[in-house]
Amino acid sequence: MTTVAELSHVHRFASATEPGRPPLLLLHGTGGDENDLLPLGHAIAPGAALLSPRGKVLEGGAPRFFRRLAEGVFDEEDVRRRAHELADFVRDAREVYRLDAPIAVGFSNGANIAAAVLQLRPEILAGAVLLRAMTPLKEASHADLAGKPVIILSGAMDPIAPAEDAARLAAMLKAAGASVDHRVLPAGHGLTEADVNTMRAWLDQR
Numbered sequence: 001m002t003t004v005a006e007l008s009h010v011h012r013f014a015s016a017t018e019p020g021r022p023p024l025l026l027l028h029g030t031g032g033d034e035n036d037l038l039p040l041g042h043a044i045a046p047g048a049a050l051l052s053p054r055g056k057v058l059e060g061g062a063p064r065f066f067r068r069l070a071e072g073v074f075d076e077e078d079v080r081r082r083a084h085e086l087a088d089f090v091r092d093a094r095e096v097y098r099l100d101a102p103i104a105v106g107f108s109n110g111a112n113i114a115a116a117v118l119q120l121r122p123e124i125l126a127g128a129v130l131l132r133a134m135t136p137l138k139e140a141s142h143a144d145l146a147g148k149p150v151i152i153l154s155g156a157m158d159p160i161a162p163a164e165d166a167a168r169l170a171a172m173l174k175a176a177g178a179s180v181d182h183r184v185l186p187a188g189h190g191l192t193e194a195d196v197n198t199m200r201a202w203l204d205q206r
């Protein structure tokens with residue numbers, strides 16, 4: 001495991017120990033950091049390379065990947081700017097660490113920025129696992145997501161990222177050609193064992 005801060009985002013990187021598995025891009029939720037999702041990454045894709053950046057926006061000291069105006073109300077101009085900035089980070093990190101295009105695994109705010117990267121810079125990601133996602137951009141994307149595998153896991157009792165909002169995102173990604181599996185689990189905003197098992201099974205097929 002190494003920690004390198006020379007790229008645009010503070011991040012952690014874990015090298016692959018099992019060749020052949022796609023790398024994961026781990027994107028934390030509000031108030032998290034680059035360390036948060038590493039244990040989850042190891043659990044759902046043992047042996048895969050893990051790239052885990054910290055969001056560059058601070059909300060009262062809590063790191064995020066883009067600015068919001070209120071809970072659930074996003075500053076879409078910032079979403080776009082930050083999605084491009086994160087996409088450039090991934091492009092540069094792929095060169096430094098010699099990585100294939102990663103599958104994003106994002107939780108909450110991390111899922112939302114992952115969805116925006118998919119819509120704005122689809123070539124950056126090989127697919128995405130979106131955990132408790134919402135719709136980060138109201139305008140449908142013109143990106144060609146043909147064949148990109150995406151799984152969205154919502155919580156039926158989630159008051160922060162309602163499943164209906166994620167369903168809108170699922171429809172937008174599908175309309176752009178992605179192969180989307182949207183599941184609603186008996187859960188709230190927090191992740192459950194069912195999330196972990198579902199992600200692991202889905203990633204095993206990539």
Ligand code: MLT
Nearest residue numbers: 030068072108109112134
């Ligand atoms: C967001 O992007 O604001 C999330 O969906 C909610 C959160 O991170 O708290």
